Amino acid sequence: MDDSKxxxxxxxxxxxxxxxxxxxxxxxxxxADIGMSKASLYYYFPDKEKIFIAVVEQDIAEFVQVIESLxxxxxxxxxxxxxxxxxRNEFLVRLLNLAKVETLIxxxxxxxxxxxxxxxxxxxxxELVQKIFQQGIDQQEFNKFPVKEYADLxxxxxxxxxxxxxxxxxxxxxxxxxxxxxxxxxxxVELFLKSVRSN
Amino acid sequence: MDDSKxxxxxxxxxxxxxxxxxxxxxxxxxxADIGMSKASLYYYFPDKEKIFIAVVEQDIAEFVQVIESLxxxxxxxxxxxxxxxxxRNEFLVRLLNLAKVETLIxxxxxxxxxxxxxxxxxxxxxELVQKIFQQGIDQQEFNKFPVKEYADLxxxxxxxxxxxxxxxxxxxxxxxxxxxxxxxxxxxVELFLKSVRSN
Numbered sequence: 001m002d003d004s005k006x007x008x009x010x011x012x013x014x015x016x017x018x019x020x021x022x023x024x025x026x027x028x029x030x031x032a033d034i035g036m037s038k039a040s041l042y043y044y045f046p047d048k049e050k051i052f053i054a055v056v057e058q059d060i061a062e063f064v065q066v067i068e069s070l071x072x073x074x075x076x077x078x079x080x081x082x083x084x085x086x087x088r089n090e091f092l093v094r095l096l097n098l099a100k101v102e103t104l105i106x107x108x109x110x111x112x113x114x115x116x117x118x119x120x121x122x123x124x125x126x127e128l129v130q131k132i133f134q135q136g137i138d139q140q141e142f143n144k145f146p147v148k149e150y151a152d153l154x155x156x157x158x159x160x161x162x163x164x165x166x167x168x169x170x171x172x173x174x175x176x177x178x179x180x181x182x183x184x185x186x187x188x189v190e191l192f193l194k195s196v197r198s199n
Numbered sequence: 200m201d202d203s204k205x206x207x208x209x210x211x212x213x214x215x216x217x218x219x220x221x222x223x224x225x226x227x228x229x230x231a232d233i234g235m236s237k238a239s240l241y242y243y244f245p246d247k248e249k250i251f252i253a254v255v256e257q258d259i260a261e262f263v264q265v266i267e268s269l270x271x272x273x274x275x276x277x278x279x280x281x282x283x284x285x286x287r288n289e290f291l292v293r294l295l296n297l298a299k300v301e302t303l304i305x306x307x308x309x310x311x312x313x314x315x316x317x318x319x320x321x322x323x324x325x326e327l328v329q330k331i332f333q334q335g336i337d338q339q340e341f342n343k344f345p346v347k348e349y350a351d352l353x354x355x356x357x358x359x360x361x362x363x364x365x366x367x368x369x370x371x372x373x374x375x376x377x378x379x380x381x382x383x384x385x386x387x388v389e390l391f392l393k394s395v396r397s398n
Contacts, residue, residue, distance in 0.1 A: 157356050191352075
């Protein structure tokens with residue numbers, strides 16, 4: 001595997017996906033954009049879905065890095081958790097803009113190929129959120145609670161609030177209601193923090 | 200409209216839906232079950248989707264009645280809220296069993312006809328939950344908070360937690376994970392109550 005070639009493919013594909021969406025992008029176009037033969041492109045990636053997954057994996061790695069650096073700071077866990085949710089929302093808007101779909105849940109129905117991606121992202125998020133929870137408990141900012149169970153609830157709520165706000169009747173024929181997602185997820189964090197905070 | 204005829208149609212349809220699902224039930228079968236001519240059946244209902252909606256509306260009315268009677272009790276608002284969630288979960292299992300679909304969100308993709316039903320149920324639930332919140336505030340069991348905004352978050356979380364638990368990869372090829380829905384929604388209520396409880 002030639003890393004610079006892979007990176008050129010992903011860069012070209014990313015541009016195409018962002019402008020035309022995954023469904024309207026062809027392998028031919030990606031190959032042509034970087035002056036690569038179709039055969040070479042297929043040597044690196046068997047189909048455009050695999051390229052899309054690799055592009056999303058780049059973005060996820062970047063998101064994880066941003067959050068890891070947030071976690072390594074000395075700030076309070078409550079600050080980190082709020083920041084996590086804001087960063088997560090921004091990240092998903094960018095990501096789904098790239099995919100030209102409103103929610104991964106909706107796209108899922110038609111693209112089971114992304115299931116694995118969703119599960120691995122959820123598991124990665126579980127790790128990150130559990131770290132923040134554990135920091136809060138260790139620093140006695142939070143009362144002791146079962147971090148895994150709470151992280152699952154926390155992230156399932158994030159996923160669920162997003163899905164319901166973006167697929168609700170009210171948003172039909174309109175832009176996805178990202179404002180509602182932001183409002184509801186940040187209210188959720190506030191309530192969550194109130195319930196776990198010590199003192 | 201002959202009420203006894205309508206009620207016979209709904210009863211027969213309910214039996215069919217529960218055994219075979221909506222998609223495998225025909226107007227002919229419903230008519231035959233109650234010895235009614237096709238023409239008469241069509242006089243009352245233009246298609247089986249409308250019959251299904253009427254059946255679900257019966258169930259919703261019953262759910263609302265159960266909750267109204269819960270609300271009229273003298274119990275604590277926190278008790279009522281927990282009871283609401285348990286009753287809601289049981290109700291939805293029965294309802295979706297009737298529809299032979301796992302979640303209304305999933306079925307929605309294929310049946311926009313149920314959108315209106317979902318919206319009107321959500322609005323009805325908003326009323327009920329706001330009443331319970333207001334009781335808690337009035338009785339100084341809860342701190343003062345914006346009931347409408349919190350009810351929206353509360354119910355969106357219920358819908359979202361249910362949808363994510365029932366559509367997650369882990370449940371593929373298995374029975375829907377109703378246990379997870381119960382665990383997560385009851386943990387959510389606990390956290391919610393901790394954050395709004397006075398003292």
